[in-house]
Amino acid sequence: MRELTGLYPRSGAGLLPLLLIPPVLLVLQLLVVARLWVEERDGAVAFTIISIEPERSSTGQAGGAPSRRSGWEEEEEVRDGELMRDVEQAYEDENEMQERQVGPRVMDVQLWAVNKPSFPAELSRIITYITRPQLKCSKxxxxxxxxxxxxxxxxxxxxxxxxxxxxxxAHRPCIAYSFSMDGGDADFLSxxxxxxxxxxxxxxxxxxASVGHLGNSLANNHxxxxxxxxxxxxLEWRAPKGRRHRMSGSQGGVSHTLADIMAALGHHTVHFLYADLLSAEWRxxxxxxEVGILQNxxxxxxxxxxxWAGFEVGGSxxxxxxxxxxxxxxxxxxxLHLVHSSSGxxxxxxxxxxxxxxxxYTLTWANIQH
Structure with missing residues (x-):
């Protein structure tokens, strides 16, 4: 035990070297950080400083002095902001394509008319709905x-x-689309x-095929x-995976979604749309x-x-x-609010x-939310 006691300091003065070790290490770390900052300013290295200081009030520092950031901190934030914008831009197209495939909303399935499956009740509800206008127009x-x-x-x-x-x-552009294969849109076109x-x-x-027929291209009439x-x-109701909006005048398949067609023609709004889709209308x-195109x-x-049920519609x-x-x-x-209904x-x-x-039934709607 006598040999061991000699290893321990007999007074508080022996603790001084131990107490000096943390400040020395801190000074060395600060020197390294300062050296890296200088190199970064000279273009040698770029990095972001993450502060571990307590968060200060946005209105001022201790004692009420207004907070100010050094120039190099602002430069780092600007550089980080530009990087984030680049990342967001890189994902923008992918997110748009996903949105067009799954849709920004899901169509709500309505409850049964009488809380259980009933053909007479369901039929009565839908016939009543499509034969009663919801919007009264003075002209x-x-x-x-x-x-x-x-x-x-x-x-x-x-x-x-x-x-x-x-x-x-009168002074704004007017766009009209017609989807018809039986010539029944002549009055609409007029x-x-x-x-x-x-x-x-x-x-x-x-x-x-007639004068001005453009094949399967999408080209504007300027x-x-x-x-x-x-x-x-x-018209197609399925958005093919991995396909972007086709550009104006592009060639492709015979079927396109409405969103594709409008994008290819450079139209954000269609003021009048006529559609007789021969039972494909439901899908x-x-x-x-689901894709949110109806607001346009x-x-x-x-x-x-x-x-009959219609293309790709099944069930009882x-x-x-x-x-x-x-x-x-x-x-x-x-x-869309129903304006007029006529039976076939x-x-x-x-x-x-x-x-x-x-x-x-031929139904006419007007969009009251445009």
Whole structure:
């Protein structure tokens, strides 16, 4: 034990060297940091200083003095900000593509009409919904006319709401699209032509080849009002993975989503859209709801078909009717309010012959949220 006691200091003076070690190490670290900072200013190395000091008030430091940052700290923040903008830009296209594939919203599936599957209840609900206008217009545009008239015109196949706040201003561009393969859009084309719209008609069939036909290209008519640009294209409701918006004039497949078409033609807004999609309308409408494109459509004239479920729509009759109703309510949630409804020929609904319903209806909506 006597030998061991000699190893320990007999007084407090022996502790002084031990107490000096931490300050010496701190001084060395500060010298290294200062050297790196000098090298960084000379372009030798770039790094970001992470402060471990207590956070100070944004209004001032201790004693009330206003806080100020050194120039090199501001330069580091600027450099970091530029880096983050570059990263965000790199991911922007990918995020946009993902949004177009999955959609910024999910279409809500409505509850059963009577809390359980019932064909009569579901049918009654949907027929009531599509035959009762939701928007009363003091002026309307009938088929083939470009001058507003007073309602009612119950025999018209469709009626555009001609309220001033719903129509494009005279000095602003007017864009109109028509998707039809049976020539039933002639009156619509006449009306939007009289309004001075730039018109694009889409038809994938070979029978529509005519003067000005553009094949399967997407090319603008450079704002020529009243001129109909023909496109051998059709609407798709599936956004192919890995595909970006096609640029103006690009060649490609015969089917495109509405978002692709508008982007390719350089259109942010379509003021008037006519669609007779031959039972593909339900999936197309669902796509429009989910990708959020309907906020850019001001007037929609579309024929809905009820004689069968439609392309890629499955389930029992009750489930199909509930799906159709969910799609219609989704359109309403996006701002489309029913202006006019007219029934087509036939009385077959999902292969059931019913005198109280028709096989198709042509519906006219106006977007009150644009």
């Amino acid at each position: 309307v545009l009938p088929p083939g006319k470009a001058q507003a008239v007073l309602p009612p015109m119950t025999s018209a196949r469709w009626l555009l709401c001609a309220e001033d706040w719903l129509l494009p201003a 009306t939007v032509s009289g309004l001075g719209c730039e018109i694009h008609r889409f038809d994938p069939s070979t029978s529509s 704002g020529n009002t009243g001129v109909v640009s023909q496109h051998k294209l059709w 197309v409408f669902q796509n429009w709801i 459509i001001h007037h929609l004239v579309a024929t809905v078909h009820l004689h 009759n009750e489930e199909v009717l509930r799906y159709w109703f969910s799609v219609l309510r989704g359109l309403e949630a996006c701002g 020929e036939g009385h077959s609904v999902l292969k059931h012959t019913l005198e109280s319903a028709h096989s198709s």
